[in-house]
Structure formats: structure tokens, C-alpha cells
Amino acid sequence: MNAAIRIAREEWRQWRRSRLAVAALTIFGVLLIVTSVLTAGDMLDARQDRLHQQAHAEATFLDQPARHPHRMVHYGHYVFRAPAPLAVFDPGVDAVTGQSVFLEGHRQNGAMFADARAQARAGGFGDLSPAALYHLFLPLLLIAIGHAVILREREARTLGPLLSQGVTGRQLYAGKSLALLAMIGLLSVPALIASLSAIPMGEPVSTALGLYAGQLLYLCVWGALIVLVSAIVRSRGVALGLLLLVWFVTALIIPRIGVTAVGTSLPADGKIVSDMRMKEDIRKAGDGHNAADPAFAQLRANMLAEYGVDTVEELPVNFRGVVASTAEARLTDTLNDYAEQRMARERAQSDGLSAFGWLSPYIAVGAASRALAGTDLATHHRFLREAEGVRFDFVQGLNAVHAEQLAYSDDINRSSDPQAERRTRVDPKNWKVLRDFRFTPDTADVRIARAADSLLALTVWLFALIGLGLWAARRMSP
Amino acid sequence: MTIAAPAIVVDDLHVSRAGSPVLHGVSFEVPAGSVYALLGGNGAGKSTTLLTLLGFLQPSGGSARVLEHNVAADTAAVRQSVAYLPEAATLYPHLSAYENLDYFLDLAGAGVDQGAVDATLDRVALQAEARGRRMETYSKGMRQKVAIALALLRDTPVLLLDEPTSGLDPVAIDEFNALVRSLSDEGRTVLMVTHDVYGACQVADRIGLLRRGRMVGTFDAPEGARIDTETVHSAFTGRSAA
Ligand SMILES: Nc1ncnc2c1ncn2[C@@H]1O[C@H](COP(=O)(O)OP(=O)(O)OP(=O)(O)O)[C@@H](O)[C@H]1O
Ligand SMILES: [Mg+2]
Numbered sequence: 001m002n003a004a005i006r007i008a009r010e011e012w013r014q015w016r017r018s019r020l021a022v023a024a025l026t027i028f029g030v031l032l033i034v035t036s037v038l039t040a041g042d043m044l045d046a047r048q049d050r051l052h053q054q055a056h057a058e059a060t061f062l063d064q065p066a067r068h069p070h071r072m073v074h075y076g077h078y079v080f081r082a083p084a085p086l087a088v089f090d091p092g093v094d095a096v097t098g099q100s101v102f103l104e105g106h107r108q109n110g111a112m113f114a115d116a117r118a119q120a121r122a123g124g125f126g127d128l129s130p131a132a133l134y135h136l137f138l139p140l141l142l143i144a145i146g147h148a149v150i151l152r153e154r155e156a157r158t159l160g161p162l163l164s165q166g167v168t169g170r171q172l173y174a175g176k177s178l179a180l181l182a183m184i185g186l187l188s189v190p191a192l193i194a195s196l197s198a199i200p201m202g203e204p205v206s207t208a209l210g211l212y213a214g215q216l217l218y219l220c221v222w223g224a225l226i227v228l229v230s231a232i233v234r235s236r237g238v239a240l241g242l243l244l245l246v247w248f249v250t251a252l253i254i255p256r257i258g259v260t261a262v263g264t265s266l267p268a269d270g271k272i273v274s275d276m277r278m279k280e281d282i283r284k285a286g287d288g289h290n291a292a293d294p295a296f297a298q299l300r301a302n303m304l305a306e307y308g309v310d311t312v313e314e315l316p317v318n319f320r321g322v323v324a325s326t327a328e329a330r331l332t333d334t335l336n337d338y339a340e341q342r343m344a345r346e347r348a349q350s351d352g353l354s355a356f357g358w359l360s361p362y363i364a365v366g367a368a369s370r371a372l373a374g375t376d377l378a379t380h381h382r383f384l385r386e387a388e389g390v391r392f393d394f395v396q397g398l399n400a401v402h403a404e405q406l407a408y409s410d411d412i413n414r415s416s417d418p419q420a421e422r423r424t425r426v427d428p429k430n431w432k433v434l435r436d437f438r439f440t441p442d443t444a445d446v447r448i449a450r451a452a453d454s455l456l457a458l459t460v461w462l463f464a465l466i467g468l469g470l471w472a473a474r475r476m477s478p
Numbered sequence: 479m480t481i482a483a484p485a486i487v488v489d490d491l492h493v494s495r496a497g498s499p500v501l502h503g504v505s506f507e508v509p510a511g512s513v514y515a516l517l518g519g520n521g522a523g524k525s526t527t528l529l530t531l532l533g534f535l536q537p538s539g540g541s542a543r544v545l546e547h548n549v550a551a552d553t554a555a556v557r558q559s560v561a562y563l564p565e566a567a568t569l570y571p572h573l574s575a576y577e578n579l580d581y582f583l584d585l586a587g588a589g590v591d592q593g594a595v596d597a598t599l600d601r602v603a604l605q606a607e608a609r610g611r612r613m614e615t616y617s618k619g620m621r622q623k624v625a626i627a628l629a630l631l632r633d634t635p636v637l638l639l640d641e642p643t644s645g646l647d648p649v650a651i652d653e654f655n656a657l658v659r660s661l662s663d664e665g666r667t668v669l670m671v672t673h674d675v676y677g678a679c680q681v682a683d684r685i686g687l688l689r690r691g692r693m694v695g696t697f698d699a700p701e702g703a704r705i706d707t708e709t710v711h712s713a714f715t716g717r718s719a720a
Contacts, residue, residue: 157566162582166585477529
């Protein structure tokens with residue numbers, strides 16, 4: 001073990017004295033720090049903004065004057081998805097999914113970009129997060145610094161003297177691996193800082209450290225591969241070429257193939273086709289603004305029978321409100337069915353792509369990182385579901401006010417009778433049916449469970465490479 | 479000189495590299511405390527022989543023993559008692575001679591003090607002013623001297639030297655040969671590989687001539703004299719090409 005440490009220390013001395021290593025490290029370090037600071041700043045601003053906008057939207061809703069409750073159904077409300085604390089490291093799908101939803105009656109709107117900055121992130125620069133830097137570019141730096149760790153000894157004919165004087169192949173291999181591991185440790189410090197900085201924002205320690213451990217695992221996979229190639233390949237050019245090829249294939253080609261494969265195996269219906277089918281289903285559910293719609297004939301008959309009366313005017317509740325509520329419930333069922341189908345499809349696609357992590361550590365670390373950070377698609381879907389919950393509750397709350405506090409006669413005459421119109425305006429305290437909404441990431445357990453498969457894939461990769469390394473180390477010769 | 483027990487015994491050694499046979503039954507013995515020169519043309523199998531003695535290549539037939547240790551089975555023990563100077567050694571260019579020696583000796587577990595290091599560098603005649611400089615600023619011969627110094631500082635009973643004089647100027651070669659003689663006087667066994675007929679005759683107690691993986695001749699130094707250069711030279715070059 002002492003020999004391994006001595007060898008590792010010597011490797012570090014070599015790096016310190018190598019212009020290439022120092023220059024590459026410096027450039028990368030600066031890039032890493034700048035990106036981390038920018039992304040962290042961005043995400044903290046966005047978090048602040050969206051929390052503020054959320055509070056503002058809620059206050060605005062509650063501040064509305066006395067109105068007909070159905071007007072408030074159409075007045076609508078906004079909910080915002082504040083980025084998870086760990087988004088400072090991996091913004092994940094934040095850049096492409098939209099982070100706010102306009103909630104109103106009778107519709108489920110898609111997510112929109114919360115602000116201009118969020119929009120800008122979706123273009124080119126949005127991609128250069130610390131996570132992207134770690135997953136895509138750090139392997140290149142490790143390749144540049146590490147591809148010759150053992151090869152250099154071979155070239156300089158120092159492998160013979162080293163091995164012939166009692167240093168075993170395994171000690172040498174361990175020493176070189178240790179040197180690269182220490183380099184990885186150094187390079188991962190910004191990731192550690194980013195992860196830890198999320199803890200004061202409410203991030204559990206387990207996910208913060210888990211996210212860091214995921215990055216470390218990924219970099220170790222690369223480190224193990226680099227030392228292995230350096231040990232078995234006999235020319236610098238071939239080693240460099242081989243490692244770059246692996247990078248190219250795992251980080252660029254396989255993800256591309258994965259997207260295509262997942263896309264063709266799970267064909268998503270065209271949006272227009274499914275929208276048209278959904279509109280048709282909604283039409284069948286009836287128009288809630290029209291109490292005379294034949295779709296509500298059965299409802300009317302049931303209610304008249306229940307209360308033992310002959311006309312809707314005699315009902316103790318406002319039938320128009322009941323219709324609005326029933327229609328909203330039916331419509332929401334249909335909308336939810338379609339939304340769930342769409343989300344299931346998207347999840348299947350994203351899970352299918354994650355499965356390619358067994359072929360590409362790059363895909364595995366991306367999936368693990370987003371899941372742990374709480375910035376993955378599953379989290380976004382939960383946001384959409386929770387937003388829908390808020391929407392449904394406040395709309396139905398208002399429909400209940402409509403049914404219970406408004407007289408049917410006033411309601412039908414309000415366009416012709418100003419007195420009736422005034423009576424259909426309800427007190428603003430009724431707007432409290434809106435509940436506060438603060439989107440929070442999943443609990444640590446849930447996120448870790450979601451990342452488990454990808455982390456397992458990375459672990460298997462690492463152990464396979466270490467196994468090959470032990471084999472290569474044993475038969476090491478000059 | 480008295481014939482001691484052999485330090486190195488190579489018996490009918492067969493070795494293949496990349497699937498093709500390189501050594502076809504090589505046999506020779508190196509008495510302890512003597513200097514043996516393995517002479518031969520390019521590709522004759524000299525380096526292959528040394529690599530096999532160090533356990534880096536496995537014999538496909540025959541055997542080799544160093545200080546009674548079988549090189550294939552008891553590799554660690556062999557390496558413990560042998561210092562090896564590889565062909566075209568360069569050591570680490572980003573380190574000075576001092577740093578290189580410190581590193582290698584440290585790994586070898588040989589505690590050597592600065593005085594011994596300087597004394598050995600004096601012995602190989604490396605100029606004092608260069609010793610703290612990075613070796614990338616050295617000439618080829620200077621690098622070779624440091625590599626030789628490393629082999630000497632290991633202080634092992636057996637030295638395997640692959641073309642130790644390559645890159646050395648004539649003065650340095652003479653000095654090196656004197657050095658090798660003095661090692662022998664100290665009781666150390668030296669097996670050196672070379673193309674240099676003159677140098678081999680000057681320094682060796684015995685010369686083995688290797689051609690295409692076969693030992694084709696052995697020349698012993700007469701009592702109190704050196705091996706005759708002319709005889710070896712004509713044996714090496716005279717007959718049909720290697
Ligand atoms: N790494 C290798 N892989 C395959 N064959 C090799 C390898 N190294 C040497 N050989 C072959 O083994 C044979 C003997 O080579 P070796 O290096 O032992 O010769 P040598 O006597 O030391 O020659 P030189 O004086 O040029 O150093 C040659 O035919 C060579 O082609
Ligand atoms: Mg050779």
C-alpha cells in the first residue's frame with residue numbers, strides 16, 4: 001500500500017510539472033466555477049422569483065372584488081414550480097418543460113415558461129449547467145490528464161525497472177488509480193459545494209450527498225476505464241483514440257440511438273389527433289354553461305326525484321351551479337385520462353432511455369442526477385398533477401358557492417335584471433377556496449429509489465472495470 | 479579466478495513472443511562474482527533472455543534459475559536479488575537525477591543516504607552540477623549514467639544490464655568497463671547484453687554468442703588475461719550473417 005501511495009504521489013508531481021495538465025486543470029476549474037456560480041445564481045433567482053410570483057398570484061386572486069363565482073372560475077390563477085434546491089447543480093428538465101401553469105375552469109393548460117430567463121435557458125446556454133459539464137466534459141479532462149498514467153512508464157522504459165525491483169503490477173495499478181482518484185476528488189469539489197449549498201435551502205442531507213456520490217461514481221467509472229486502457233494499450237495515440245471513441249459513443253451516439261429507439265418503439269400519437277379525440281370526448285360530457293344541455297337531463301331528473309319537486313326552480317340549490325360542478329367533474333375525468341395517458345407515455349419513453357444507462361454511463365449518471373436533484377420528468381409530472389389538483393379544487397369550490405349561495409332565479413335573470421345581477425355577486429371571502437400552493441421536491445426516499453437503477457448501472461460498470469483492471473495489473477509487463 | 483557456484487543457470491530455454499519462437503533452447507551459466515557478456519546481433523534474443531530471467535516472459539520450455547530461484551515460479555525472490563537496467567532507459571524526464579534515484583530506491587525499499595547517491599554518481603562520472611536538474615535537459619549518455627547508477631545503488635548480488643554502454647562516449651565506456659570489473663571484484667555477478675565486441679572482451683570473464691535464438695559460441699577469458707577480440711569478432715561477423 002505504501003508503494004501505491006508513493007506512486008500516486010509521484011504521478012501528482014508529474015502532473016504539477018506538466019504544462020498540459022496544469023493548463024487543462026486551470027481552464028476547466030475556471031469553467032466549472034463560472035458555470036456553477038452562474039447556474040446557482042440563476043436557479044436561486046428563479047426560485048425567489050417563482051415563490052414571489054406564486055404569493056403574488058394568490059394575493060391577487062384573493063383581492064378580487066365581489067363577483068359572480070363563475071367569473072372567478074374564468075378569472076383563473078397561476079401556479080409556479082419553484083426549482084428544487086439541487087437544481088443549482090442539475091436544472092434537469094427545468095429548461096425544457098416550462099415551470100408555470102395557468103389554472104382556469106374547463107381546461108388543463110400546458111406548462112409555460114415562467115419568465116424570460118427561463119425561456120433563454122431553453123436555448124443553447126441552458127445546457128451548460130454544472131451537471132452537463134461534469135457528465136459531458138469532465139471525462140475529456142480526465143482522458144487528457146490520465147490516458148498516459150501507465151503508458152508513460154512503458155514509453156520511458158521505467159516500467160521494467162519498477163516491476164523488476166519488487167513493485168508488483170497491482171501496486172503500480174493501484175498507485176496510478178489512486179492518483180486519478182485523488183484528481184477526481186479534487187475535480188469534484190465544486191459538485192460537493194453545490195450539493196452542500198442546497199442543504200440550507202431545505203434539501204435533505206441524504207439526497208445532497210447522494211447527488212455528489214452519483215457524480216463521483218460516474219467519474220470513477222471513467223477513471224477506472226482510463227487506467228485500464230493506459231495499462232493494456234501500448235501506444236499513446238491508440239489509447240487516446242480509443243478513449244475518445246468511448247466518450248463519443250457513450251455520450252453522443254448511444255443517447256441519440258436511445259432517443260430514436262424509444263421514439264419508434266413507443267409511438268406517441270400526434271398531438272393534433274389526440275387533441276381532436278379529446279375534444280370529441282369532452283363534447284359528449286356536456287357544456288356546463290348550458291343547464292339545458294341534454295347531457296344533464298338525467299341529472300335533472302335525478303335531482304327532481306331526490307328532492308320530490310317538479311321544477312328546478314323549486315330545488316333548494318342552484319341547479320346551474322350543480323350543472324357547472326357536474327360538468328367540471330366529468331370534463332376533468334376526461335382531461336385527466338388523456339393527461340395520464342400522455343404522461344405515462346412520456347414516462348415510458350424516459351424510463352426506456354434510462355435503461356440505456358446499462359450501455360452508457362453518461363445516460364445513467366444523467367438519469368440518476370436528475371432523479372436525485374428532483375429535476376426529472378417524474379417530478380415535473382407530479383407538478384402537473386398537483387397543479388391540476390389546485391385547479392380542480394378551486395373551480396369546484398367556486399361551483400359549490402355557485403350552487404349553494406346563489407338563487408336559481410337570480411342566476412337566470414341576471415343579464416336582464418340589474419338587481420338580480422347584484423345579488424349573484426358573492427363576497428370576496430369566498431375566494432379563500434383557493435389553497436396555497438408551494439411545490440416541493442419528492443422526499444429523499446422517493447428520489448433515491450428513482451435513482452437506484454441508474455446508480456446500480458454505474459456501480460456495475462465500475463466493478464466490471466475494476467475487475468478487468470485487476471486482471472490487467474496481474475499480467476503487466478514492460 | 480576460482481570457479482564459484484553459478485549465480486545464473488539457463489538450461490535449454492525456449493521462449494516465444496507474440497506466438498513466434500524467439501529462443502530455441504539457450505543454455506549458459508554465469509558463475510557468481512563473474513561478468514558474463516551476452517553478445518549478438520539485432521533481434522538475436524538478448525533482451526528476450528533478460529526479460530525471461532526477470533519473469534516478464536514465460537518460458538515455453540527449459541528453465542532458468544537466478545541464485546537458485548526458478549525465474550518462472552519464484553519471480554518475486556528473483557526480482558529482489560536483481561538490479562535491471564533496461565534497454566534505452568530514460569527514467570523520468572520531469573525529475574532530476576536525485577529525484578529519480580530517490581523515487582526508485584524508495585520503491586525498491588532500499589534506504590540510501592545522500593552520500594551513497596553522490597558517491598555512485600561520482601562513480602559513473604555524472605557531473606555534479608547536473609544532478610539537481612531535470613533529466614529532460616540531459617544528453618543521452620548522461621541519462622544512461624543515471625540509469626546505471628540506479629542499478630548500482632540497488633546493491634543487489636546480481637545485475638542484468640541491457641546494452642549499458644549504448645550512448646556512452648569512448649571515455650565513459652572505458653570508465654564503465656572498469657566499473658563493471660570492480661563490481662565483479664566486490665563479488666557481484668553481472669550479466670550484460672551488448673553488441674560491442676571490444677567492450678565485451680575488455681570486461682567479460684565469459685562471452686556467450688547468441689544468434690537467432692541459439693547459443694553458437696562461448697569464449698572464456700584465459701587465467702589472468704582478457705578474451706581475444708579478434709577471435710570473438712570473427713566469430714561474430716565472420717561466418718554467414720546472423
Ligand atoms: N514485444 C515483442 N513482441 C513480439 N516480438 C518481439 C517483441 N520484442 C522483440 N520481439 C522479437 O523477438 C526477437 C528477439 O528480440 P530481442 O529484443 O530479444 O532482440 P535483441 O537481441 O535484444 O536485439 P537488439 O540488439 O536489437 O536489442 C526479435 O525477432 C523480435 O522481433
Ligand atoms: Mg535488445
